[in-house]
Amino acid sequence: MTGALDRPTPTRRRSLDADRPSPSFVREYAPDVFGRGRTITAIAAAGFFGGVFALLAWLVLDRTSLPAYSTSMVTRALATAGTVAVLVAVGVLTALWLLDEHRAPDTGVTRPRWRVALTYAVSYLSPAGIVVATLAIPLSATRLYLDGLQVDQGFRTQFLTRMTETATNHDMNYIDMVSYYPIAWFWMGGRLANLLGLSGWEVFQPWAIISLAIAGCILVPVWQRLTGSLPVATAIALVTTCVTLVMSPEEPYAAVIAMGVPAVCVMLRRALLGSWFATLGTIVFLGVAASFYTLFTGAVALSVVAVAAVFTALITRWWVPIIHLAVIGFGSIAIALITWAPFLWQALTGPEVLESTANHFLPQEGTQIPVPFLAPSVIGVLCLVGLVYLVVRFHDLDIRVMAVMTIGFYLWSLASMVATLAGTSLLGFRIDILIVLMMSTAGVLALAEIRLIGIRRLYPESLPLETTRKITLAMLVIVLAAGAYYAQDIPARNENAIDHAYRDTDGSGERADRYAPDAASYYPEIDEHLRAEGFEPTDTVILTDENRFLSFHPYHGFNAFTSHYANPLGEYSQRSALVREWADDSWTSIDSPESFRDALDDSPWHRPDVFIFRGEAEGSVDGWKTHVAEDIYPNQPNVRYTATFFNPEVFADEDLWTVEQIGPFVVVSANNA
Known part of the structure; x- marks a missing residue:
């Protein structure tokens, strides 16, 4: 009996079809599998309509007058x-979808077209619904977004402000x-602005x-292609979305990448065994x-190399994995160079002395390895099931790849220490x-396999159809x-970050x-004054420690907020000196x-x-104050701010x-600048 991600081990003759499920696999587990063309169409449609749905929902909510989350329970209740x-909508439609399969296990499933369309629409858009809610x-x-203008959100906001003013590759701070930082997410955000x-x-x-x-x-369509099951794909997508919204919502450009790693x-596996379609996707x-x-x-690239080495040495013992690995490497580098080439060229040809302290950060959570499967929570239980599944099903190539990649991520964590x-x-x-995403995804696959074949193995004799239906419904409930x-606890998990979005001055x-509001309420007046003096923000360099001013207004800073966010070409330490x-x-x-x-x-x-500066324009004896940030890693906190006073004379x-x-x-402001 085939399991959740089983595929027949390809021979050389069949390697080019490595991503195709076997006929028995389709009957048992992949009744909703899409071909390549429909998969591409489904991915494009899901992304487009998911984005449109979220945008329309945001526009509607932006025009409402709901009370602040930090001062009322109304918004929490609505969330x-x-x-x-x-x-519930996903659950009801999924239950009907699975019951249809039980009613016609041999003769083929027939469903009303309207319900098929509704199920696909709800399933494909359900992650967007969770994000909105x-x-x-x-x-x-x-x-403001999560965390307001606190710490990292300051430089992220500054980057978006810069990309709103220009469509070219430009540093967020230096003129x-x-x-240096990957520009794609911020560039697209600027175009939306x-x-x-x-x-x-x-x-x-x-x-x-x-x-x-x-x-x-x-x-959803990606996992539907990989598993062949719409309900399983929807479950994985929803679990992934919920976990991401708890663990990394304040860093969306990283979160959207993390969400795709398990897939x-x-x-x-398909790519290394000869599928060019999977190779292209990778x-x-x-x-x-x-x-x-x-x-x-x-982290993913190094794990990919490790998996390719395992496949070449222990499984296939031929050159197809190496060939596809090389194609993946060169192809992905070609795409990455669209954003990275300008920096690399300037770094190689410019006179600047490169310096970077971006990795000089070790918080307490960086001193322990993650063990999500021991957490007393729903996701903790799911990760525990996933861990067991990775061990028990290690003989399956797909699961083996997931296990090796997970080990690779653990090794990265240890290497960091x-x-x-x-x-x-x-x-x-x-x-x-x-x-966490790898283990929780494995947990969903384990539950899917238990529903599919677990009961049959516990009770080898044939179970009545009505009993299997009840078991399916019970598991679903x-x-x-x-x-x-x-999921309902996600806003509470992010409560501190949400509170900052309401407390910080925008x-x-x-x-x-x-x-x-705090002193940032004077920023608009400062901007008006500078514009009245003839200073165009995109051509003006400001020396200040008022980082939020540069986050809100597209002026250039003489130096970055801290060395950790500074462009290596910017020579941060020399500027500070x-x-x-x-x-x-x-x-x-x-x-x-x-x-x-x-x-x-x-x-x-x-x-x-x-x-x-901070100070008084008239009668200041001590001078006008600004601050200079200094990297003090390995101490934590890793930044020290030193007050610096300029003589008003x-x-x-x-x-x-x-x-x-x-x-x-x-x-x-300088006259005749």
């Missing part, structure tokens, strides 16, 4: 109601520099919701992944989501209840919870406006056109500088 409604509804009364007439900071929320919805919906693992995934988030790409001896890390804690219990100078030198010397050797201006002009980089010449007090800020 739960929406989540349960989506899962658990993210869009809780965030409907704020224009006249290409981007242009389409909707939104600012970069405003598009973060809808684009995150839409992209997560698209990724979740695409998984590409199963796809890899190429596209790895190429897109490298354009979205390189960490996951690196060891890398601390070299003064860096591999950010292994971010791989946790890949491990239990799974549905467990899923609803887990780009309009307001807080969504209607409390008094120069800022300290300017500040210190403004009290001694360059204490006149003319000498200070000359020192700025001697900068090896585009000098600051504007300074935004160096800006006292009205022919050279315009000084304006705006709220708590002193805004100094």
Whole structure:
């Protein structure tokens, strides 16, 4: 009896059809399998309509006046109601779908066309429904995304703001520099902002919701192709979406890649055994992944090489896996170069001294290996079932690939801990989501196989048809209840991040919870002042530690927020040293406006056109304050901010500088810049 992902082991003669299920497999487990053409069409349709559904839902919610999530239970109740409604709709239609198979196991299944269409529509769009219910509804009364402008969200918002202003490859912060961070997700978000007439900071929320919805919906036809079962594909897509919304919703460009990793693992077996269709799918995934988030790409790529080595040495003992691995490598690199080539060219040909501290981060969760199968939760139980399944079904090639890839992710996590001896890390804690997704996916496949053949093995004698129907319905109800219990808790799991979205002051100078905003409420006035002085944001460089100002408005920063987010071409440490030198010397050797201006002009980089300080424009004795960030890894926290004071006297010449007090800020702009 074939199992959830069984395929006959291909011989050389049959290798080109390695992705095709056998006839017995189709009868037992793959009644809904699609051909290649219909699969491509289904993927495109699911992604398009999933994105449209999420966009329309966001537009409707954006025009409502729901109370803030942080101050009312109304939004929470609506989120739960929406989540349960989506899962119940999927559950009812799935039950009818499976009962149809029980009624006609031998003669072929016939269903009303309207119900087939409705089942496909609901199944394909259900991940988008979960995203809307658990993210869009809780965030409907704020224009910020999860975590507001806290820490990493500041630079992500700045990147979106930059990409809204330009369609070219450009660094989020430094002027006249290409981007180091993968640009694809942010570039597409910028185009959406242009389409909707939104600012970069405003598009973060809808684009995150839409992209997560698209990724979740695409998984349904992908897994339908891999498993041949619409119910199983829908279950995997929903579990993947829910786990992602709990573990990594604040980083959507990484989350959408993580969601596809289990599928590409199963796809890899077909690719290495000769399927060019699966090879093409793997190429596209790895190429897109490298354009979205390189960490996951690196972990998956190394695991792919390991799997190819295992296949070549122990299973096939011929060259097809190596050939397909080479094609996958060159093909995915070609796609990745669309976004990476400009940076690589500038790095190879430019005079800049490259420096990067992006990996200088080791939080507590990075010091422990993830063991999700021991967690006392619904997903913990599912991961435990998945772990058992990976061990018991290791002889199956698809499951073997999943197991080897999972081991590879664990090794990455361990290697990250060891890398601390070299003064860096591999950010292994971010791989946790890949491990959980692999095990939870295996858990769904295990439950599908138990439903299909487990009862028959426990009771070899034939069971009455009515009994098998009841068993199917009972399993479906239990799974549905467990899923609803887990999914309805997603907003609560993200409560702190949602609260920040309501508490942080947005780009309009307001807080969504209607409390008094902080000093960021003066940012719009600063922007108006600078524009009135003739400064075009995209041509202006500002020296400031007011990172949120650069997140909301497309001015360039003289230096990045911290070295961890800085472009390696930006020479962060040298710029920081120069800022300290300017500040210190403004009290001694360059204490006149003319000498200070000359020192700025001697900068090896585009000098600051504007300074935004904290202080008082008149009567300041201690000077005007800004901060310089310093990497102090391996300490945690890994950043130290040092106050730096500039002498107001160096800006006292009205022919050279315009000084304006705006709220708590002193805004100094160069005349004749």
